[in-house]
Every structure is written in C-alpha cells, then in structure tokens.
Amino acid sequence: xxxxxxxxxxxxxKSEQDRILRALQECxxxxxxxxxxxxxxxxxxxxxxxxxxxxxxxxxxxxPYAKKPGFLSPQKREMTLAAIRDxxxxxxxxxxxIESLLHTQTHLLAEREKALSTRETLxxxxxxxxxxxxxxxxxxxxxxxxxxxxxxxxxIDAQEYLAVEYYNESTTxxxxxxxxxxxxxxxxxxxxxxxxxxxxxxxxxxxxxQAIASIEQRVAEIDEELLKTQAALEEHGDSxxxxxxxxxxxxxxxxxxxxKSELGYTVSTFVLEGWMRxxxxxxxxxxxxSVTDAYSFEIRDPVEGEEPPSVVKNNKFVxxxxxxxxxxxxxxxxxxxxxxxxxxFYILLFGLMLSDTGYGLLLMLGSLVYxxxxxxxxxxxxxxxxxxxxxxxxxxWGVLCGSFFGITRTDTSGGVFTTIGQFFDRIGIFPAxxxxxxxxxxxxxxxxxxxxxxxxxxxIVGALDRFRHGDWKSAVFDKISWVxxxxxxxxxFLPAITGMAxxxxxxxxxxxxxxxxxxxxxxxxxxxxxxxxxxxxxxxLTSGLGGLYDITSVLSDILSYARLFALGxxxxxxxxxxxxxxxxxxxASNPALKVIGSIGCxxxxxxxxxxxxxxxALGAFVHCAxxxxxxxxxxxxxxxxxxxxxxxxxxxxVQVSE
Amino acid sequence: MNWGAIWATAGAVCAALFAGIGxxxxxxxxxxxSAGVVSENPDLSGKCLLLQLLPGTQGIYGLLIAVVIAxxxxxxxxxxxxxxxxxxxxxxxxxxxxxxxxxxLVSAIYxxxxxxxxxxxxxxxxxxxxxGMVMAIMVETYAVLSLLISFxxxxxxx
Numbered sequence: 043x044x045x046x047x048x049x050x051x052x053x054x055x056k057s058e059q060d061r062i063l064r065a066l067q068e069c070x071x072x073x074x075x076x077x078x079x080x081x082x083x084x085x086x087x088x089x090x091x092x093x094x095x096x097x098x099x100x101x102x103x104x105x106p107y108a109k110k111p112g113f114l115s116p117q118k119r120e121m122t123l124a125a126i127r128d129x130x131x132x133x134x135x136x137x138x139x140i141e142s143l144l145h146t147q148t149h150l151l152a153e154r155e156k157a158l159s160t161r162e163t164l165x166x167x168x169x170x171x172x173x174x175x176x177x178x179x180x181x182x183x184x185x186x187x188x189x190x191x192x193x194x195x196x197x198i199d200a201q202e203y204l205a206v207e208y209y210n211e212s213t214t215x216x217x218x219x220x221x222x223x224x225x226x227x228x229x230x231x232x233x234x235x236x237x238x239x240x241x242x243x244x245x246x247x248x249x250x251x252q253a254i255a256s257i258e259q260r261v262a263e264i265d266e267e268l269l270k271t272q273a274a275l276e277e278h279g280d281s282x283x284x285x286x287x288x289x290x291x292x293x294x295x296x297x298x299x300x301x302k303s304e305l306g307y308t309v310s311t312f313v314l315e316g317w318m319r320x321x322x323x324x325x326x327x328x329x330x331x332s333v334t335d336a337y338s339f340e341i342r343d344p345v346e347g348e349e350p351p352s353v354v355k356n357n358k359f360v361x362x363x364x365x366x367x368x369x370x371x372x373x374x375x376x377x378x379x380x381x382x383x384x385x386x387f388y389i390l391l392f393g394l395m396l397s398d399t400g401y402g403l404l405l406m407l408g409s410l411v412y413x414x415x416x417x418x419x420x421x422x423x424x425x426x427x428x429x430x431x432x433x434x435x436x437x438x439w440g441v442l443c444g445s446f447f448g449i450t451r452t453d454t455s456g457g458v459f460t461t462i463g464q465f466f467d468r469i470g471i472f473p474a475x476x477x478x479x480x481x482x483x484x485x486x487x488x489x490x491x492x493x494x495x496x497x498x499x500x501x502i503v504g505a506l507d508r509f510r511h512g513d514w515k516s517a518v519f520d521k522i523s524w525v526x527x528x529x530x531x532x533x534x535f536l537p538a539i540t541g542m543a544x545x546x547x548x549x550x551x552x553x554x555x556x557x558x559x560x561x562x563x564x565x566x567x568x569x570x571x572x573x574x575x576x577x578x579x580x581x582x583l584t585s586g587l588g589g590l591y592d593i594t595s596v597l598s599d600i601l602s603y604a605r606l607f608a609l610g611x612x613x614x615x616x617x618x619x620x621x622x623x624x625x626x627x628x629x630a631s632n633p634a635l636k637v638i639g640s641i642g643c644x645x646x647x648x649x650x651x652x653x654x655x656x657x658x659a660l661g662a663f664v665h666c667a668x669x670x671x672x673x674x675x676x677x678x679x680x681x682x683x684x685x686x687x688x689x690x691x692x693x694x695x696v697q698v699s700e
Numbered sequence: 701m702n703w704g705a706i707w708a709t710a711g712a713v714c715a716a717l718f719a720g721i722g723x724x725x726x727x728x729x730x731x732x733x734s735a736g737v738v739s740e741n742p743d744l745s746g747k748c749l750l751l752q753l754l755p756g757t758q759g760i761y762g763l764l765i766a767v768v769i770a771x772x773x774x775x776x777x778x779x780x781x782x783x784x785x786x787x788x789x790x791x792x793x794x795x796x797x798x799x800x801x802x803x804x805l806v807s808a809i810y811x812x813x814x815x816x817x818x819x820x821x822x823x824x825x826x827x828x829x830x831x832g833m834v835m836a837i838m839v840e841t842y843a844v845l846s847l848l849i850s851f852x853x854x855x856x857x858x
Contacts, residue, residue, distance in 0.1 A: 368830075369830030369831065369834070370830075370831075370834070454771070479855075482851075482852060482855060486852075602841065604844070604845065604848050605841065605844045605845075605848075607848065608844045608845070608847050608848040608851065609844065611764075611847075611851060612757075612760065612761060612764055612847065615764050615767065615768065616760060616763070616764055619763070619764070619767050657753060657756070657757065657760070660750060660753060660754075661757060661840075664754075664833050664834065664837045665837060665840075665844075667830075667834060667837075668834055668837050668838070668841075671834065
C-alpha cells in the first residue's frame with residue numbers, strides 16, 4: 043500500500059532552530075524541501091564537511107592495517123549518539139596525525155622518485171672522472187655538454203677546432219666538447235646539423251659516480267623513513283573504530299547543518315517546508331513539542347502538480363519484497379503498490395527455478411545465519427529475507443520435482459549418489475509430483491500454465507485498481523478484455539496445444555465453445571473501445587485493431603516463462619554432473635587411495651555445490667525479478683516514484699541506538 | 701569408422717566449446733571493467749562481482765547440453781553401438797547442440813557488454829546495481845531459450 047503523504051509548513055523561532063532540527067533528525071520523519079532563496083551554504087556545514095573528508099581519507103589510509111571484522115560479526119555496531127560524539131575529539135587528533143603521516147609519505151615518495159630519475163640520467167656519465175661543477179666555461183674556453191648519436195661521432199671527430207671526450211659506447215654517447223670561445227658560435231651551428239642533445243648536470247657535488255653514490259645513500263634513508271611512516275600508520279590501525287564513529291557523528295551534524303541552508307528565514311523565525319508520512323504527523327509534532335511551544339505546525343494534502351515522495355507500507359511478511367520492487371522502480375505517488383500482489387508469485391516462481399530440496403535448505407540456513415549474525419539493514423536485510431522465503435519454496439518444489447543436491451530417483455552418478463537415488467525411488471514420494479527430466483513436456487506445460495495465471499493476475503490487479511479509482515471503462519476495456527482474450531484462447535485451444543505435445547487434454551465441446559466466445563467478446567471490446575477517446579470513427583477503429591495486435595506481446599510474455607523450466611533443468615543437471623565428477627575420485631581399487639579419493643570427493647562436492655547454488659540462486663533471483671517487472675508489472679504498475687529521504691541519522695558504520 | 705559417434709561427439713564439443721568461448725569473452729571484458737572500478741572504490745567489488753558472473757552462465761548451459769548429449773548418446777558410458785553406422789542419429793545430436801552453441805556464444809558476448817555498461821553505472825551510482833543486473837538478464841533470456849530448445853531436442857532423440 044502506498045502511504046499518503048502530508049505537506050508540512052513549520053514556523054518557529056530562530057533561537058530554537060538548532061534544538062528543533064536536532065529533535066526532527068532524531069525523529070527521522072520529515073524530508074526537508076529546499077525553499078532557500080540562493081544557494082548559500084552554511085559556513086559551519088562547510089567546516090564539518092572538510093572534517094568529514096579528512097576523516098574519510100584517514101579511514102581509507104589505515105583500513106589496510108585495521109583488524110578485519112569477524113566473518114559473522116554485524117555489519118554495523120550499535121552505539122548511542124552520545125558515545126560516537128565523544129569519539130570526535132580523539133578522532134580529530136588521530137586524523138591530523140594520520141594526515142601529517144600521509145603528507146610525509148607523499149613527500150618522501152616524490153623525493154625518492156626524483157632522486158631515482160636523476161640517478162638514471164647520471165648513469166651514462168660514470169666514467170667522467172672530474173667533478174661535474176668543474177666543467178664550466180672560462181673566458182677562453184667554451185664547453186658543450188650533451189648526448190650525441192654514435193653515428194655522428196665521425197663528423198664530430200672531423201672538426202679540427204674541437205677537443206672531444208666520449209664517456210661510453212652506447213647509441214647515444216655522453217660527450218664533452220671544448221673549443222675556443224671564438225669558435226663557440228660555429229660549433230653551435232654545427233651541433234644543429236647532427237643528432238645532438240644538450241645535457242645539464244644536476245647541481246651536485248663531485249663526479250657523477252660520487253653523485254650516484256650519494257643519491258643511493260639518500261634513497262636508502264628515504265626507504266627507511268618510509269618504513270617508519272608505514273609503521274606509524276600501522277599503529278593507527280586500531281583507531282579505525284574511533285575514526286568511523288566520528289565520521290558518522292560528523293555526517294549526522296553535516297546533514298542537519300545543510301538542511302539549515304534549505305530553510306526560509308525572516309528576522310526572527312525560520313520556515314521549514316517538507317514532506318512526511320500521514321501516519322507520522324503525530325510523532326513529528328510530539329518531537330517539536332518536546333522542545334518548545336512557540337511554533338506553528340501546519341499540514342495539508344499534496345495539491346495538483348506536486349510530486350510527493352513515494353513510500354510503501356506492508357505487513358512484515360510482504361515487507362522484504364519491497365526491496366525487489368525498489369530495484370525496479372518505486373511506484374508513482376497515488377498509483378498502486380505492487381509488492382503484496384507480487385510476493386506470492388515471486389516465492390512460487392523462485393522456487394521453481396531452483397527446485398532442489400538441498401539447495402533450498404542451504405539458502406534458508408544461509409540467509410538465517412546472515413540475518414542473525416551480520417544484522418544487515420536496508421536492502422541487504424530485505425534481500426536476505428526474500429532468499430529465505432525463496433529457499434522454503436525451493437525446498438517444496440524440490441520435493442515435488444524430486445531433486446536433492448542434484449540427486450534424482452534415476453541417478454546414474456554412481457557410488458553413494460546412486461544409493462541415495464535408489465532410496466528415493468524406493469520411498470516413491472520423491473518426486474512427489476513430476477520428474478522434469480522424464481516428463482519434460484508436462485513440466486514445460488506447467489511453467490506456461492503458471493505464466494498464464496501470473497499474466498491474468500496482472501490484468502486483474504490492474505482492473506481492480508482502475509475500479510477503485512472509479513475508472514470502470516479502462517478496467518473493462520483495457521484489462522478485463524485481455525483476461526477474456528488470454529483465458530479464452532488458452533482454454534479454447536487447450537486440446538489442440540496439448541495434442542501437439544502428445545498428450546491431448548479432452549475438454550467438453552461446450553467449454554471450448556464458451557471459451558472461444560469469451561475470447562471473441564474480449565477482442566470485440568478491444569477493437570471497439572481501445573480508441574474510445576478518439577472522435578473520428580475511422581481512427582477509433584484503427585486504434586482498436588492496432589490494440590488487438592498486442593496479442594503477440596501476450597504470447598511472447600507467456601513463452602518467456604519457459605525460462606522457469608530451463609533454469610530448473612540447469613540447476614538439477616549441473617548438480618548431477620558435479621556429483622558424477624566427485625564420484626570419479628572414489629573409483630580407486632587400492633584402499634589407501636580410496637580413502638584419499640573419498641576425502642577429495644567430499645571436499646569437491648562441497649565446493650562444487652556451493653558454486654552451483656550461488657550462481658543459480660543469483661540467476662533465479664534476477665530472472666524471477668524480471669518476470670515480475672516485465673511480464674507482471676507491465677500489466678498494471680506505474681513506475682517513477684521518488685525516494686523518501688527524511689532528515690535522519692544516515693550513518694555508514696554505526697547503527698545509532700537510543 | 702563410427703561416424704555416428706563422431707558427429708555426436710562434435711555436437712557435445714560444439715555446445716561446450718562455443719558457449720564456453722562466449723562466456724570467457726563476456727566474463728573477461730566484465731572482469732576488466734570491474735577491476736577498473738574496484739581500483740577506485742574497493743567497496744564495490746561485491747556488486748561488480750555479481751555483474752561479472754552473469755555472462756558466465758552460458759558456459760554452464762553449454763556444458764549442460766554437452767553432458768546431456770554424452771549421456772543420451774552413450775558417449776559417457778562408452779556404449780556407442782547404437783551410433784555405429786547411424787550417421788543421421790549422430791548429426792541430429794550435432795544440430796540439436798547448435799542453438800546453445802551459437803546462441804550461447806553470441807549472447808554471452810553481448811551480455812558481457814551490457815554488464816560492462818552496468819559496472820560503469822555502478823561506479824557512478826552504486827545503489828543502482830540491481831537495474832544493471834536486470835538489463836544484463838534481458839540478454840540472457842535468449843541464452844535460456846537456446847538452452848531450452850537444445851535440451852528438448854537432445855532428450856527427444858531416442
């Protein structure tokens with residue numbers, strides 16, 4: 043059910059603004075709307091934001107050194123607001139220490155990088171045996187220092203007025219040329235004609251060899267300092283909890299402060315406009331009343347043109363499935379919440395796609411353990427509960443279709459697997475109903491049958507919704523007409539369709555005639571009334587005939603349910619293949635090898651089935667969701683609702699408790 | 701020469717091989733995209749992994765059909781007498797394996813591309829990973845349909 047929303051206008055004294063906002067944030071019921079004139083940002087909010095940035099950098103810097111939370115420890119620890127606020131000063135000082143460590147680290151790394159690249163450029167010059175600073179122009183002699191291509195060496199040698207010294211034999215040769223000052227210009231011009239690159243020695247003492255040695259010594263020092271910085275960072279690993287607490291405390295403050303800049307102001311009052319749920323009005327006013335009596339609290343219904351956020355409310359059983367719906371889209375405000383109508387189908391179809399008792403038990407247990415120990419919130423909590431219900435359904439379908447970790451009545455994997463299979467065969471109720479491998483056409487028919495029920499249910503939900511809004515024309519002409527067409531055609535042609543599959547279902551003649559008649563009536567309704575808002579009769583008729591073309595989309599919707607069968611088969615057969623592979627390890631005749639093989643078999647079975655259940659549960663989750671979104675919701679759902687984001691404790695690491 | 705057995709083996713090989721190649725490409729390109737996103741934001745690795753897994757299913761479907769062909773034709777147990785001199789039977793296995801071989805190959809590659817786009821979306825809007833998964837699953841539909849027809853055709857061979 044979509045919760046109706048109220049628009050709140052709150053006016054109160056500026057002097058009490060902070061306390062009121064704190065109370066509202068604790069209450070967590072009001073989404074503040076931005077009615078501020080400009081987009082001036084509260085300077086205090088800016089400061090808090092800067093601190094949040096610093097904390098978040100510190101957290102990611104020390105995260106690698108923090109103790110990993112246990113595999114089964116809760117996602118968020120429960121703490122009071124006061125407790126996390128108390129951590130702020132300590133976190134601030136830790137964060138500034140970490141910041142300066144990071145700063146040092148960056149500097150050291152940059153220096154190291156630079157030193158190494160200097161060493162790289164000096165390396166070719168090691169044979170130069172005089173201090174680098176000593177090669178400089180005198181009033182009579184001009185020096186040229188550079189790298190020349192070895193192919194140009196003969197040309198340099200040919201210049202008579204040059205004294206030349208080469209320092210190694212690679213393709214680019216470190217070279218020092220000397221000439222009389224008077225020839226300097228000629229030499230410069232000559233150098234432009236050959237492959238010559240000027241080189242400037244770094245400002246360092248001694249020969250290149252000495253310079254390299256001193257660079258290496260400096261690099262060693264830097265490495266040592268880096269290790270020290272690293273060690274200091276590592277020591278801060280333990281304070282990650284404090285940093286995270288402070289991060290959340292500051293985020294809470296930031297949210298409230300940035301809400302402040304969205305309010306309207308007069309000289310001595312402030313105005314808060316916002317949305318809240320109609321069922322939380324009382325609670326909200328209570329929160330304000332606990333702070334002050336000096337306020338005006340006005341609420342009204344949303345008016346035309348306003349788009350309130352969309353919130354759905356359901357009972358405990360249906361609630362987790364809201365997350366599945368949210369993955370698609372929230373319902374537009376004032377339309378219909380599909381969750382309660384989707385939930386039973388989701389559970390039913392999810393189980394059919396896995397249909398293995400063993401995998402169902404694993405899913406149930408897995409999601410229970412996850413919920414109990416990890417204490418997830420929000421979407422992961424919902425999804426875990428959805429998987430729990432899906433697991434139950436999978437167990438039931440597993441019994442109906444007779445599959446247990448891929449083992450069926452007719453198992454041929456050998457060893458213990460076949461023994462279990464034979465046991466299933468003896469007790470005779472496993473499969474309790476249908477063996478998809480033997481009766482594949484029947485199973486496929488069942489999947490299509492469920493699909494038809496699903497689609498028709500979609501039209502009926504749509505029709506009921508239209509009736510509720512008093513739009514009986516749309517209900518009858520757009521929804522019920524298609525129920526008639528779909529059901530009529532399916533029942534009318536049932537003998538013919540099942541006949542093609544080899545097991546014709548006989549229906550009394552009168553039934554098929556009525557069914558086909560109903561389909562014809564439905565088609566007539568569509569042709570005559572699809573274009574009922576068009577005045578031109580010709581346009582109206584073409585619109586109606588065009589509407590009838592939708593029958594192809596209904597047909598493709600039905601065929602889409604073939605995935606139920608295919609995915610069920612995929613899970614079962616792959617499980618069976620994995621059993622077969624594992625069993626091969628036990629085939630040795632030597633007793634010692636047989637023991638080792640059996641252990642290997644057990645390990646392999648566990649690993650392979652874990653993989654299979656994981657990938658197929660993912661597939662079942664998403665494919666089942668798709669059947670809801672496209673085939674089912676397509677018949678009645680209106681998407682596009684906006685998220686409700688009240689001012690509240692929006693934390694990342696901590697669950698704020700009372 | 702037992703041509704029937706050879707053709708049937710070719711059918712099993714095609715199913716596993718081509719669908720496997722498709723999945724390898726699909727999972728490969730999504731893996732590259734995931735690594736890029738995760739290097740920026742390690743917290744997203746779980747969401748990226750889910751998206752990366754999606755184009756991997758075609759390889760599994762191909763393996764499934766290969767096994768069903770091998771079981772049904774007797775290649776698994778080594779009892780291939782029925783295929784001896786029966787080229788028609790063998791070629792039927794080959795043709796029945798083609799839908800998942802080709803459908804799997806192509807759909808896995810395209811699903812991989814969609815999943816890469818989904819991963820890029822997750823990088824920008826981590827809360828929208830579900831929508832990315834649904835988009836990728838739209839492509840998988842056709843791999844599932846290929847699997848279905850291959851399966852029905854193979855088990856229909858008596």
